[in-house]
Amino acid sequence: xxxxxxxxxxxxxxxxxxxxxxxxxxxxxxxxxxxxxxxxxxxxxxxxxxxxxxxxxxxxxxxxxxxxxxxxxxxxxxxxxxxxxxxxxxxxxxxxxxxxxxxxxxxxxxxxxxxxxxxxxxxxxxxxxxxxxxxxxxxxxxxxxxxxxxxxxxxxxxxxxxxxxxxxxxxxxxxxxxxxxxxxxxxxxxxxxxxxxxxxxxxxxxxxxxxxxxxxxxxxxxxxxxxxxxxxxxxxxxxxxxxxxxxxxxxxxxxxxxxxxxxxxxxxxxxxxxxxxxxxxxxxxxxxxxxxxxxxxxxxxxxxxxxxxxxxxxxxxxxxxxxxxxxxxxxxxxxxx
Amino acid sequence: xxxxxxxxxxxxxxxxxxxxxxxxxxxxxxxxxxxxxxxxxxxxxxxxxxxxxxxxxxxxxxxxxxxxxxxxxxxxxxxxxxxxxxxxxxxxxxxxxxxxxxxxxxxxxxxxxxxxxxxxxxxxxxxxxxxxxxxxxxxxxxxxxxxxxxxxxxxxxxxxxxxxxxxxxxxxxxxxxxxxxxxxxxxxxxxxxxxxxxxxxxxxxxxxxxxxxxxxxxxxxxxxxxxxxxxxxxxxxxxxxxxxxxxxxxxxxxxxxxxxxxxxxxxxxxxxxxxxxxxxxxxxxxxxxxxxxxxxxxxxxxxxxxxxxxxxxxxxxxxxxxxxxxxxxxxxxxxxx
Numbered sequence: 001x002x003x004x005x006x007x008x009x010x011x012x013x014x015x016x017x018x019x020x021x022x023x024x025x026x027x028x029x030x031x032x033x034x035x036x037x038x039x040x041x042x043x044x045x046x047x048x049x050x051x052x053x054x055x056x057x058x059x060x061x062x063x064x065x066x067x068x069x070x071x072x073x074x075x076x077x078x079x080x081x082x083x084x085x086x087x088x089x090x091x092x093x094x095x096x097x098x099x100x101x102x103x104x105x106x107x108x109x110x111x112x113x114x115x116x117x118x119x120x121x122x123x124x125x126x127x128x129x130x131x132x133x134x135x136x137x138x139x140x141x142x143x144x145x146x147x148x149x150x151x152x153x154x155x156x157x158x159x160x161x162x163x164x165x166x167x168x169x170x171x172x173x174x175x176x177x178x179x180x181x182x183x184x185x186x187x188x189x190x191x192x193x194x195x196x197x198x199x200x201x202x203x204x205x206x207x208x209x210x211x212x213x214x215x216x217x218x219x220x221x222x223x224x225x226x227x228x229x230x231x232x233x234x235x236x237x238x239x240x241x242x243x244x245x246x247x248x249x250x251x252x253x254x255x256x257x258x259x260x261x262x263x264x265x266x267x268x269x270x271x272x273x274x275x276x277x278x279x280x281x282x283x284x285x286x287x288x289x290x291x292x293x294x295x296x297x298x299x300x301x302x303x304x305x306x307x308x309x310x311x312x313x314x315x316x317x318x319x320x321x322x323x324x325x326x327x328x329x330x331x332x333x334x335x336x337x
Numbered sequence: 338x339x340x341x342x343x344x345x346x347x348x349x350x351x352x353x354x355x356x357x358x359x360x361x362x363x364x365x366x367x368x369x370x371x372x373x374x375x376x377x378x379x380x381x382x383x384x385x386x387x388x389x390x391x392x393x394x395x396x397x398x399x400x401x402x403x404x405x406x407x408x409x410x411x412x413x414x415x416x417x418x419x420x421x422x423x424x425x426x427x428x429x430x431x432x433x434x435x436x437x438x439x440x441x442x443x444x445x446x447x448x449x450x451x452x453x454x455x456x457x458x459x460x461x462x463x464x465x466x467x468x469x470x471x472x473x474x475x476x477x478x479x480x481x482x483x484x485x486x487x488x489x490x491x492x493x494x495x496x497x498x499x500x501x502x503x504x505x506x507x508x509x510x511x512x513x514x515x516x517x518x519x520x521x522x523x524x525x526x527x528x529x530x531x532x533x534x535x536x537x538x539x540x541x542x543x544x545x546x547x548x549x550x551x552x553x554x555x556x557x558x559x560x561x562x563x564x565x566x567x568x569x570x571x572x573x574x575x576x577x578x579x580x581x582x583x584x585x586x587x588x589x590x591x592x593x594x595x596x597x598x599x600x601x602x603x604x605x606x607x608x609x610x611x612x613x614x615x616x617x618x619x620x621x622x623x624x625x626x627x628x629x630x631x632x633x634x635x636x637x638x639x640x641x642x643x644x645x646x647x648x649x650x651x652x653x654x655x656x657x658x659x660x661x662x663x664x665x666x667x668x669x670x671x672x673x674x
Binding site: 023024027028029030031032033034035037038039040041042043044045046047049050051073074076077079083085086087088089118119120121122123124125126127129131133134135136138141144146147148212213214229 | 372411414456462463566
């Protein structure tokens, strides 16, 4: 239901109607959207003190990130992005102006991908939270990639470079770090303004990847999910992980390597994929045409679980995020188990 | 994103797959659902201390009510109910057992309407909240009824009887009330276990109603929404409001009449509709075939706003709920402005 009158009217006025799918947007009991054959639906929650802290995240950043996370799930399926719905739980210190800032960040990203924010709900609450529903479209199921399709022998790839968002968070949380300002700002931007890999996701789906997942909780955690759904073991070579510029330096402050930090850090929203080895070059070309590079970081084997291997072939312990395990703790740092 | 491993696996095991729309349910980046032509999407939030109190709402009731509210929005559009997605914010005092109870209530209602709960997200939080996404289906937009179609001259009807859910809440909040136990229990059941009018909503849509909305916040508030979206004035005769058994007695405890109480009380989840007067008898028949009675309580006129009229034709002040206006207050009583 869309309610709460005045503020909602201002939000409706701000929300752009994009494309020709949305037949009825905010203002009714429900939105009405034209489909192709199947819809792809993702829901995600973001809670202050668990997923973000307002000390290091502006409302505009928050709006951007919540929409990015929802669209990233659609990218990981290879779906075409359609609509986003936002539920906001608003404590007393978040006034109408702050809500409009959040909406501004959400709208700016939605606009970049032709996505319509076409509904939501506002409620009073004691803590700030956002629940995002993202809906994507495809002609039929055969166009979509799941987490369950990896087969033994497949190679394991990842788009872009990892660890940037986690390193950016470290820099936001620590004032004294000695990292040069240009590198620091780029890392902080990766933390504050992740960009969902929608074009790459669709291109990789067409190129025949066998399984795909977006890296929201970190390579180690998300490998574990893909491994479990596919019924394979995933072996990752730490030395092959593409590490974002400056992450080595941030990791050194924590007494670890850039690759280990990058394997445990979340929120990069890159895509992790598997593909039969004979199709890896097709995937390389498709990714390049979509403006991103795939790094081949490991392979799928018979078995279960995830192995991180260092240069010597020794196993490294898995690290990743579980927002649920850390109830009511402050914002966890990436890399914590 | 579906995460949080062990508990999620238990929830997945519990969630029934109903019908043949759901191609992929929980366990992937997103669910994949086959559509007919258009989807209808509603999102709603429920926060402890704002929408419910655990002192008077069991976790099983809460699961039921959240699903009921989502499906009621679909009923108000005349859509066929499809899937529900649940986001749960879980404070430390809500353990796995309580989550399973909530899921049990949600599943029981979903099962009754052939609906699949096919995804969600769990997160730590400081207060218990639920965000519900309900998705319905229709062949095309022309099968759906909005809030904006009422025209001057239309008659205004409502399904079922009103005030029961609000009166039930009063009884839960007050131990001493002198209401006979059988009547009290029926009212409390209306509060705890509202039933969305899915069959009636579809039948009324086919019977040619011009506008429809579900009564979540109360007749007065929801009339105001329908009036605003349609650009008409709505005139309601208090004496024509169908008042649930026992509501007169509960209202008397509060020094008001059953009809005034029923006009302000929320959570009945009945349907409010308008239709051209010459089609009112078609609507009566369609409702009866769907097992519910429509009461004709007023009409749409040129103008704006809502008028509640008593027997003498005097205006009565509007009362209704606005969850947003009462930030961080306790659970508001129905009937408060």
